[in-house]
Amino acid sequence: MTIPSTIYLYRIIHVDNLPFIVRSDKITCPSHSGANPDYIGIGDNSLIEHRRTMPIPLDPQGTLNDYVSFYFTKRSPMLYNIKNGFQNVTKRTQDEIIYLVTSYEKIAESGKPYIIYDGHAYHRMSRPFNTYEGLSYIDWRVIASNSWFDTEADPDRKRRKQAELLVYKSLPFNMVPGIATFSEIACDKVKGIVGDVNKSIKVFVKKEWYY
Structure with missing residues (x-):
């Protein structure tokens, strides 16, 4: 499958986690x-x-807890569950959720170790890769589509939609050039958190990335 020329990566977090990221100047894994x-x-507990x-x-092995996870897509099943409070996920307003946006190119150039999964990393059918070649196993058609519910014709679509790139341990905050929000109100809040120190980070509204 043809790999896109530029591969964007998206991590969704609760907006109230952003001040800690700004102060520490890095995004860290849970461990x-x-x-x-x-x-x-914000996920399934x-x-x-x-x-x-x-x-x-x-x-570099370890467990999933040793990695910072990114999706290759917007409007993920996880965000859908957050909006609706489905599948053991706490229901939240979309203004509470923001996107940290980076790219595969930035991760690769940094030399940070990473793992690519061709579907949801926890799913037993998903395969791991730790080189660029792993990108060729991702279903880029599903990634680009707003349709991801499993169907009789394609009962594996939801898993593939949730392909992940996992960055080992942490990455500097300056590797995130963009932050997207649901509304202007949320955008203003994020700009206030990011502040003048991080002027290189673009904060913008992308309502179409939400449900």
Whole structure:
């Protein structure tokens, strides 16, 4: 499958986690010694616990808890669950959720170790890769589509939509050139948090990235 010329990566977080990221100047994995002790989780609580112990079979190994996860797409099934409070996920307003946007190119240029999964990393059918070639196994048609519900014709679409890139341990905040929000109100809040110190970071409204 043809790999896009530019590959954007998206991490969704609760906006109230952003001040800690700005102060520490890095985004950390859950197991990091410098992780936010008051981090507000937005995912399936039971799945979060399972990810703590799921081993990564490729270098640099560890568990899923040792990585910062990014999707290759917007409007993920996870965001849908957050909006609706489905599947053990706390229901939240979309103004509470922001996108941290970077790219595969920035990760690769940094030399940070990473793992690519061709679907949801916790799913037993998903395959891990730790080189560029892994990108060719991602279903870029599903990634680009707003349709991801499983169907009788394609019962595996939701898993593939949730392909992930995992960055080992942490990455500097300056590797995130953009932050997207649901509304102008949320955008103003994020600009206030980011402040003048991080003028290179573009903060913008992308309502179409939400439900």
